[in-house]
Amino acid sequence: MAYSNIEFAIEAGVAVLRLNRPDSLNSFTSDMHVEVREALTLAAEESAVRAVLLTGNGRGFCAGQDLNDRAVAPGEAMPDLGDSVEKNYNPLIRLLTGMEKPVICAVNGVAAGAGANIALACDIVIAARSASFIESFCKLGLIPDSGGTWILPRLVGMARARGLAMLGPKISAEQAEAWGMIWQVVDDDALMDTALGLARQMATQPTRGFAFAKQALAASTTNSLDEQLEVEKELMRAAGKTHDYQEGVKAFLEKRQPVYKGE
Template sequence: MDYQNIIFSLEAGIARVTFNRPDRLNSFNAEMHLELRDALARTRDGHARVLLLTGAGRGFCAGQDLADRNVSAGSEPVDLGYTIETYYTPLILGLRALEMPVICAVNGVAAGAGASIALACDIVLAARSASFIQAFCKLGLVPDAGGTWALPRLVGTARAMGLAMLGDKLSAEQAESWGLIWKCVDDDKLMAEADKLAVHFSTAPTRGLARTKQAIYASSGNSLEQQLELERSLQQQLGFGHDYREGVAAFMEKRSPNFKGE
């Protein structure tokens, strides 16, 4: 596929996706969704061991491009459920299903579905000037693309309600303080920090990290007994793998491990 709305590369185990509609704050149209879907498929099938997601220009992603729809006060109703079912639901589930770490480097505003996409990633870094805005309430809508699922789990019900119902801008520093994201960094250090993480994960025990993701995301719906059983099952699987034996051997031999990620 010839990408017009994103930039994609895959090298040395690192897949990189940059939203590339800077004149529209990287907001989504249908073509951008299809390109990103193709890039995620190539990430899954191309021996990548980590995905790094960011945006071009001064924004990360402003969510849905409202200009991509014919909406006005007197126009016919638009089936937003179709848009979510066709584009956003597969995107969020696809990001979560990737069996590798997914890093998001939020370089500017993340608004609406753009904020939800960032929060669907495993480790979120944000530039100090970046911000998160649940803009749906200003349009008479509910947070989508998994927003109502992620927010209360990350920051609790009270803060989730305030963010969703007021639509106030949340600074990157406050987002870190509240536990919404992993880390806030200076603007000029954002991509260096993200690249450093990507390089680290590109040589890490990928299968073990994928199972760690699985266990952590499952925990909110499991009882303690169910979670203990899941941990037993995953640990059993990983114990038969190369990376566990290599990790132990490297520790005992006081050398750096050579993980295969398998």
């Protein structure tokens, strides 16, 4: 399938989606949203896909919204930003967080505005040493969207979340790692090899187990301990009925490497 704003390919169980508007730091337009949503939906539904890797082409990961895509002539009504969030950014975040497969993000440069929060919505974030994260919304009198006000306090605590949202500092990849915003920082020239290697390795593992783990971790943010223990019980019950659990036990007893099917 041909795309104009992204590159998308499936190989060895990994769907690789590259944002591909490098001249605009991969900022989002309405057309790009459509293509990303279509590719991620395909990745979610295709059984051959067992891991997803999201990255950007060029010198930046994503600068968020392309403001030129919202430009209006003098005298015309300003665009409804809530409508843009509802139709474009919210579905994207729900696709990433609800994906029943691991989603790895390789941040190859600046991740600003919605671009930062799209990256942080992924399961595992690996950043190049030259990458940075900027909650730039406050520079325009806006709030962090794309799940930013939900995920930032959970990653870095409320005090730092307020600072990020209201001051908009540029956070280096190393600072983001130290704060627990992301999983790992690697040298720039090792980014894609590291991210692809991880995605390919995860694509051979028990995919449904990853889905159950994502579900349990998401539920934990609002559950009491007793409620979470019940969630764990039910998900363990479901996990114990999967092919991959049975294969893992059998392989352990037979002293061999397991062959998981993602089932």
